[in-house]
Amino acid sequence: MRIICPHCGERGLEEFTYTRDAECTRPIDGGAKLTKEWEDYVYFRDNLKGPRKEYWYHSAGCHAWIKMEREMSTHEIISVTPP
Numbered sequence: 001m002r003i004i005c006p007h008c009g010e011r012g013l014e015e016f017t018y019t020r021d022a023e024c025t026r027p028i029d030g031g032a033k034l035t036k037e038w039e040d041y042v043y044f045r046d047n048l049k050g051p052r053k054e055y056w057y058h059s060a061g062c063h064a065w066i067k068m069e070r071e072m073s074t075h076e077i078i079s080v081t082p083p
């Protein structure tokens with residue numbers, strides 16, 4: 001898979017690190033207590049088909065964070081933008 005970094009241009013997937021889903025909302029900090037909302041946020045994800053937004057990090061390149069929209073069923077990259 002090739003990814004077009006907004007800063008470096010087209011690069012191989014091996015230069016990037018997936019960091020997290022950009023569409024999940026982080027729960028409000030509940031202190032040291034593990035709440036159901038935090039448990040769901042950290043450990044459980046729906047595996048949905050269709051376009052999803054994700055945060056990636058150009059770890060072997062410019063060290064920039066990027067926001068990628070990707071079709072989950074085909075892995076087709078729809079867009080790559082700065083976050």
Ligand SMILES: [Zn+2]
Nearest residue numbers: 005008058062
């Ligand atoms: Zn880059």
